[in-house]
Amino acid sequence: MCVERVYNWFMSEAKYAHREIESKWLKKWEDEELNKTDLLGAKRPFYNLMMFPYPSAEGLHVGNMYAFTAADIYGRFKRMQGFDVFEPIGLDGFGIHSENYALKIGRHPKEHAQITQENFYKQLHQVGNMFDWSKTLETYDPEYYKWTQWIFIQMYKAGLAYRAKSEVNWCPHCKTVLADEQVIDGKCERCKSEMVRKELEQWFFRITKYAQRLLDNLDKLDWVQNIKTSQKNWIGRSEGMKLKFGKYEVFTTRPDTLHGATFLALAGKKDRFTGEMVINPATGKEIPVWEAVYVVADYGTGVIMGVPAHDERDMVFAKKHGIEVVEMEPDKSMEKYGEKTTHYHLRDWLISRQRYWGPPIPMINCPKCGWQPVPEKDLPVLLPDISDYQPEGEGKGPLAKHPEFYKTACPVCGGNAERETDVSDTFLDSAWYFLRYPSIRSAHSGQLPFDSEITKKWMPVHMYTGGAEHANLHLLYTRFLTMALHDLGYVPFEEPFKRFFAHGMIVKDGAKMSKSKGNVVNPDDYIAKYGADALRLYFMFLGPIDQGGDFRDAGMEGMARFVNRVYRLFDLPEAKSEDIVKAEQRLIKKVGEDIERRHYNTAIAAMMEYINLINGIGGWTKEQKGILAIMLAPLAPFLAEELWFKLAHKDSVHLQAWPKYDPGLAVQERGVIAIQVNGKMRDRVEDGPDVEQRALQSDKIKKFIGGAKYRTIFVPGKVINFVLNGK
């Protein structure tokens, strides 16, 4: 009695010691370089990339871990299927987002970057992903931004970077201009301040030249539809005609309503009649030329024809100002007055930022020779260490206060010249990082940003995982830059990411996490309390990862229980069971298929069911335990390794091949099939020979059929439906 009690106590206390176990395997994997990919020797390359984090706060956000776990499980699964998987990680720590945070806490951005780098990498080690730690990059590293500057120069030489005066979006808080894509509802994407319009001379990338190709290629991409739709809307192709009204040219998608045009409107600051009249080419009548607030200056030609009868806004304007309204029917023959043309909503990408924390734009302005690129041998243009790094506004960045930085010699004539003092947009840093990872420390990494042999072998990226919020920012810029580099002969492909998987957002108790609400989940706390594996499993069990999930502490407890349960069940004695054999075959099939389509929640559910079965039977074989450990490996890498070694194996579970199943044994074992009468489920019967005859003998079925005539629909293995006549 006493012994039994002690045994029971011991069994219940045989808890999975996650802290010791996880740190033990981490150390071993890193000592043995388990996750280092042999890039040159790889036979079946699989580049598994996830959007690198920007360290805006002091630590890794659960949202990052959620996304990385989702991506890592897929990468681990691919490795077990025999692919050479390369899974790198780095930090996007250059740019406004990191700088704003540094400014807020009053720390120099460079110092802040050093601190966050240490923190982030420490946390990223703990989560148990198969990162190749020999290939990390940070966008603020001069070895990296040297090449960001190099890319700028190639763009300039190709005529894809240009300087122009234009009315731009100015954020009064961040004290810099922003690209159109970084303005949401008239507010700054980073700090939510109201934007103002400002006339400034700035550097632009000519993304509009690629509008049509960016649109056309969308059809070839294996991306979720809503991201493609979002890009399509953003590019905003609109087909129409150019029509001439005297000296004015208008763009319209409805040339067939030309004969109803009773006024012309130019973009203006207020509604005002110009005093001018022009001739409507279709009717020959004189119509007035107005300035109108509702006309947008930089779309189309900035001039519209007003057709009150066919456009609500034109009607409102006409009524307000007493302009004539002509009712008419649309007439295709009007198209003879115009010339077909296409317009895009997409604008050129504004690259300049009047800030400190970014790569200095590598251009020099000479009073005699004009703008010249910095000679490539002089790269990088180092960002100097300065103490007055705060932005002050009025169109110039902090570097403009430092003549020791900007005073230089013209690379052409050698005379006195000045460097550009703006830095480039952070989205330029992240638009090419995927090209750099595999080439880090390659033979040619010193001469070019990316090794052509490695690039050809490893790209385009096979699987990219990240947030949908980057649809019109990062994902569009990256596509554009890759296309441009392709045209310049640097990369052999046009599209950077063959497949893109968009994960959802993780919230806490139904609310978006934020510091002000005090509901921010720190993954470290949960890893310390429950272990990285339990947290990984919990994230993935919340629901489909493209839908995101709601983090609740109670659910987390449940998953820790599951981890313990699996661990305990490995102590069950050796026993053979026919039920387990079949269940195992089905499990192998299901888990493999579910991971492939990234339905991790149902893969985990299937394993739970299997574990419940094992628990009920009370024993299983060593081989069965081994197969389960292998299937757990992508989802719970530490637990799986611990279990695998418990079975006296000597090599890592992560190097094992994904198990195969026998399709004959893995069939859905129902045993029973449903019997319906008129499509309603009425009874069940054992599957097998003469199933229809046996179904008809059921009392319930007899009751429902009565003496009526019927016909039979039989779906083998699933259902028999008796359809009574008259139905």
Added chain:
RNA sequence: GCCCUCGUGGCGAAAUGGCAGACGCGCAUGCUUUAGGAGCAUGUCUUCGCAAGAAGAUAGAGGUUCAACUCCUCUCGAGGGCACCA
């Protein structure tokens, strides 16, 4: 206004033309434990019924089909993208 996605128990969800609610959380009852935790067993969509059972149920209404959470049409609701874009 245009476009996209979605709507299933108390909760997260599963099933994508073939037995609606797998799996988990929570809850209830019992066993076990010095106690707490953990563990084990059973139950848990709604209504009627002691039960066996019956009827109903996937936002709502219609349709296609032997059969609809799943496909089609409309309505309502939620989330997202674009937008005085001519």
